Amino acid sequence: MDLVIARPEGLYCPPGDFYIDPWRAVERSVITHGHGDHARTGNSHYLAAEPGAGILRARLGQDINLQTLAYGETLKHQGVTLSFHPAGHVLGSAQVRLEYEGEVWVASGDYKVEPDGTCAPFEPVRCHTFITESTFGLPIYRWQPQAEIFAEINHWWRANQQQGKASVLFCYAFGKAQRILHGIDSTLGPIVAHGSVEPLNRVYRDAGIFIPPTLYAGDIKKNDPLLRQALILAPPSAGGSTWMRRFGDYSDAFASGWMRLRGPRRRRGVDRGFVLSDHADWPGLLWAIEQTGAERVMVTHGSVATLVRYLSDKGLNAQGFNTEYGDDEEAMPEPEPAP
Ligand SMILES: [Zn+2]
Ligand SMILES: [Zn+2]
Helix, strand or coil, X not given: CCCCEEECCEEEECCCCEEECCCCCCCEEEECCCCCCCCCCCCCEEEEEHHHHHHHHHHHCCCCCEEEECCCCEEEECCEEEEEEECCCCCCCEEEEEEECCEEEEECCCCCCCCCCCCCCCCCCCCCEEEEEECCCCCCCCCCCHXXXXXXXXXXXXXXXXXXXXXXXXXXXXXXXXXXXHXXXXXXXXXXXXXXXXXXXXXXHHCCCCCCCCEEHHHCCCCCHHHHHCEEEECHHHCCCHHHHHHCCEEEEEEXXXXXXXXXXXXXXXXXXXXXXXXXXXXXXXXXHHHHCCCEEEEEEECHHHHHHHHHHCCCEEEECCCCCXXXXXXXXXXXXXX
């Protein structure tokens, strides 16, 4: 029996009668993490890993009906034993392990295999069937160690300071921004956060994650001299908006796994691209899949066809799973321009 099937509302567990990261409102939802394409409003009941509770409440509302489990803690529901295991993607992100009549399935949600200090590191979980994402599921995606990327960001920031320019770094407000704050050299100068970033910084600090002090952009006057020394973190949507006018002369950059591609980098029109992703790269996906020992792999959002073909060639029972994930945060690539 399949422990997870695709339904119009989302990924559904028939024996347990609940959904994992449903995209339509349902009675019982199990949530892998707080990104907008995985955690949506309107469900009657939410179950998630405990470290993600603050994020879910900050994003979906303080009054959601939320039940949490520590990583590794089990809950039995209609014969299905459910537990959460770290996915290493963002604070509170979890893989969902389901066991029913000796059959074990794991739904990964989004995951990253390089530990980054802002969330519990990815832990492979043995299973018969593994549901994997494939956001960066092409062989061209191979990440440099994050320490090298942070060194590049520090270097860019310092060079801008020497020229008296503000450093505006675009990144997604939840996860990526906090990972950058955690990883960069915060002694270089003041750090300013956009209004969509700052509330999430607070949740991370409350969870005991080191996030250096940040100034709220709204509190700083236009052309304040400190901006010429500052690193400013803002979501991509702030680019080109009137919000940017306060920074005077600036250099801008974008931090994303998509910066690996030349097309999107050019079209964003930013000065620099830093290849920093919160998703597994191609070797990371293959390593994680192998570690599960699964003989059957279901592939969701990303490069589904490529990964399915690769795994099938290796003798695994692989198939694509249609989902509505990937229309938010980092998961959506921009189309390459026609040559
Ligand atoms: Zn995500
Ligand atoms: Zn996703």
